[in-house]
Amino acid sequence: MAELADPSVLVDPANWTCPAPLRDQPIVVMGHGGGGTLSAELVEQVFTPAYGNATLAALGDSAVLDLGGARLAFSTDSYVVRPLFFPGGSLGDLAVNGTVNDLAMSGARPAHLSAAFVLEEGVEVAVVERIARALGQAAEAAGVTVVTGDTKVVEAGHGDGVYVTTAGIGLVPDGVDIRPQRARPGDAVIVSGPIGLHGVAIMSVREGLDFGVEVASDTAPLADLVAAVLAATADVHVLRDPTRGGLAASLNEIARASGTGVRLRERDVPVPEAVANACGFLGLDPLYVANEGRLVAFVPRPAADEVLAAMRAHPRGAGAVIVGECVAEHPGMVVVSTGLGGTRVVDMPLGEQLPRIC
């Protein structure tokens, strides 16, 4: 595991304040879709006031609802990844795994998916079929069924081949209460495996770069891994899959939602050599690179070893490690201890370093 890219600026967390939000941005820019500060502003300033309800304001990866006596998780994502096919997966895989993982991050067992396609006039039916098959196979692998769907077509020049939006529903077991607000000082921060693979896989094909070894996306369903964790301990505070904006965005969201601080140890963050090399070459920080088959868990320190053992016994969590802890200091802020004995702030990204990663 390589070290993270060298920090260009070392900041004392005690003297640091969050940058003011970019209010009154009049035009949508690519960064609004990046899962960082701009995305959060759009949600907080446009969508939440427009819809106005407490469930949405909770801002989890999925909503948890009581309906007809059942405790349901409900989530949606649109997938606009480019290219449609990449090492390790395709739009069809992401459209399943992204949504089932959002459900799983509330502790739910994903059950059913909807799939709505927006097709661009002129795309080959064979391409649509290939994506639909990948989606069907990914659903089977994730243990969910695609039960309803829709297709719209837009004129050539108003799409990009295929966009897919999935929504998912699942059941949250009784007693499970997993959400970003529940992070507490003393929690161990566990990452389920090496980070940065999905983002680097997309970059390598999109930019035509060769990093010596082929890097494949980590796209995978995580509900079984979550079930294994919950079988090891009922005391899981937070789960999150660090997709757009990477581990940095997920940890910042958790820190802000819970009013706690997060402290990472740089040397413990699992960055594969190929990811480190690619990031060095491209000037990126692996903490900000998207993952599609990893989760970060906050669990009380006494339960951490059991959780770690349960993860490592599962194929999707074989590389699980404790990367840091939740602290009472610098609430809402994520810092990383560097190999040099310094500390740097890991801020919320403004947008994604590479748009249309998922």
Added chain:
Amino acid sequence: MAELADPSVLVDPANWTCPAPLRDQPIVVMGHGGGGTLSAELVEQVFTPAYGNATLAALGDSAVLDLGGARLAFSTDSYVVRPLFFPGGSLGDLAVNGTVNDLAMSGARPAHLSAAFVLEEGVEVAVVERIARALGQAAEAAGVTVVTGDTKVVEAGHGDGVYVTTAGIGLVPDGVDIRPQRARPGDAVIVSGPIGLHGVAIMSVREGLDFGVEVASDTAPLADLVAAVLAATADVHVLRDPTRGGLAASLNEIARASGTGVRLRERDVPVPEAVANACGFLGLDPLYVANEGRLVAFVPRPAADEVLAAMRAHPRGAGAVIVGECVAEHPGMVVVSTGLGGTRVVDMPLGEQLPRIC
């Protein structure tokens, strides 16, 4: 109420066969999104084999599922209407009403929505905000809450301002079993009000046409109307909202799913004067023009008068009329008795007459 456009071909149903499907269409064309034969082929030849499960194959407007002891309806639609704002509504209204109506057509009480936006780089944030507010207001009017969402951004030239995909969940009351397969000879066919308004409203603004009076879309939530019908009788066989492809597409789907025939009386189909004029001018048949706030109900003839009275007592069903009946003859086929004493086949449309109507 004006008569329908004069049929150009009179066909004897006894000597008529369904056109062979257009297999091996190699490229997606606009008609694949039109809700007609091309859409059905895409579902039957591409999506259903790829996902392979019985719920999807039932091809209702929504899936009905047992989950955690609850009987859930689950549905999704993408909305790519152009323009974003039109007389009577906007993309935001359609994104709510279209999905809650799909739920309501299984007899469900819609409860919660997800809303996923695909934004085109460069669109004004104020436009997004206007659509989000319309969506929030429409949700409130429909009695549902928007509980989860997503935003993606695509480069300028790969979208059309704003696309929205909503998914919805609702509860199906015990004992309710409403689906296209349940149509039976002897059922009365009831339409809840005048047809063709949504399609003509979109056409008039898109083509810059002036039909003398402004035609406003009928976009509206229909769950309350459905509840009123179900309070009048438990014996409702089929409900359908005739959106893309109009009444013609919905009736053809019902006839095929149930293996029955449908016979309409042209003079009883409620076509507003302005719709008839616009259709005459544009060479369209009102039976094929989209609606967004109407439903068609199949109920046993003995219950029809009660259902009609219940509909007429509700603002959304004030113009309800019986337009025909379900018959044992010409199974899978819809025919209309013309004012001249003749009969013509109302075939499934190939695609929508005007793309991106919803």
